[in-house]
Amino acid sequence: MIKLSAVIITYNEEEHLEKCLASLTGIADEIIVVDSFSTDRTPEICKAFNVIFIQHAFEGYIEQKNYAVAQTNFDYILSLDGDEALSEPLKKSILKTKTNWQFDGYYCNRLNNYCGQWIKHSDWYPDKKLRLFKKNSGKWKGINPHDCYTLEVGNRAGKLPGNLLHWIYKDYQEHNIKVERFSSIAAEAYYKLGKKSSTWKIIYRPSWAFFKAYFLRLGFLDGLNGFIICVQTYNVTFLKYIKLQQLWKNKD
Numbered sequence: 001m002i003k004l005s006a007v008i009i010t011y012n013e014e015e016h017l018e019k020c021l022a023s024l025t026g027i028a029d030e031i032i033v034v035d036s037f038s039t040d041r042t043p044e045i046c047k048a049f050n051v052i053f054i055q056h057a058f059e060g061y062i063e064q065k066n067y068a069v070a071q072t073n074f075d076y077i078l079s080l081d082g083d084e085a086l087s088e089p090l091k092k093s094i095l096k097t098k099t100n101w102q103f104d105g106y107y108c109n110r111l112n113n114y115c116g117q118w119i120k121h122s123d124w125y126p127d128k129k130l131r132l133f134k135k136n137s138g139k140w141k142g143i144n145p146h147d148c149y150t151l152e153v154g155n156r157a158g159k160l161p162g163n164l165l166h167w168i169y170k171d172y173q174e175h176n177i178k179v180e181r182f183s184s185i186a187a188e189a190y191y192k193l194g195k196k197s198s199t200w201k202i203i204y205r206p207s208w209a210f211f212k213a214y215f216l217r218l219g220f221l222d223g224l225n226g227f228i229i230c231v232q233t234y235n236v237t238f239l240k241y242i243k244l245q246q247l248w249k250n251k252d
Contacts, residue, residue: 001099002101003029003074003075004027004074004094005029005031005072005076005077006027006078006079007032007033007034007071007072007077008020008021008033008081009064010035010036010038010046010082011035011038011058011082012039012040012042013038014038014040015083015170016085017046019085020082020084022085024086028078030072030073031051032052033053034054034055034064034068035053036055036057037057054068060144061145061147062141062142062144062147065079065140066140069140076101076133076134076135077134078132080164081166083166084110085164085165086162086165087163089162090108090162093161094132097160101134102158103156103158104152104155104157105130105133105157106131106157106160107131107158108128108160108162109126109128109129109164110126110127110129110163110164112166112168113165114169115170115172116170117223119225119226121219121220121221121226122213122217122233123212123217124229129164132160133149138150138151138155143190144189145182145189146186172228179236179239180239183235183237183243184243186240187239187241187243187247188247197248198245202238202245205237205241206234206241209234210230213229
């Protein structure tokens with residue numbers, strides 16, 4: 001059976017971190033936590049689970065996750081966020097894979113909990129994530145704050161049965177705060193890449209994002225929370241392009 005390193009990046013994750021770490025019991029052969037100097041009970045919780053606790057200044061989600069992978073002692077990696085946990089079916093899938101590893105990486109579906117409701121439609125499910133992979137088979141890439149592990153060309157991916165559980169927002173206020181923050185991070189990332197905004201993008205991109213999530217991906221089946229999620233999908237896209245336009249105006 002292979003040895004598996006679990007890696008988690010954290011910053012003030014006390015609300016869900018215990019569920020995350022408990023779900024790794026009997027699955028991971030070591031747990032590496034890379035913490036961005038949390039000010040809550042995150043370090044204390046980690047000590048209770050005997051993790052390897054490393055503090056490292058936050059440079060970006062992508063950069064932090066690549067740093068965390070580099071700290072591991074084993075060649076097979078399971079990457080989680082501090083507000084995620086393995087479901088029982090996913091645990092069984094990972095244990096089975098540890099005895100018969102066939103691919104360079106493995107996807108699973110992520111099931112998101114929004115204000116106490118598990119969301120099963122819109123852009124939020126199936127929220128496919130590649131979180132189990134062989135070390136050096138790829139890298140964390142993307143545009144902050146949206147990261148994804150990307151396999152090198154020629155490497156193969158399999159699929160794991162079972163859901164990765166994710167407690168995303170506990171209330172609407174938290175969602176509003178994250179929309180404001182994430183739209184700023186995304187606008188700055190786009191600006192650094194030389195991407196431009198326009199009146200057309202400000203109008204079209206958010207409208208299409210809402211239409212796709214609410215109608216094409218059946219967000220309406222999740223009731224009021226499904227509608228709110230799709231409105232916030234509109235908002236974060238709208239704000240991203242407004243802020244991107246402002247960054248270019250400030251430069252000029």
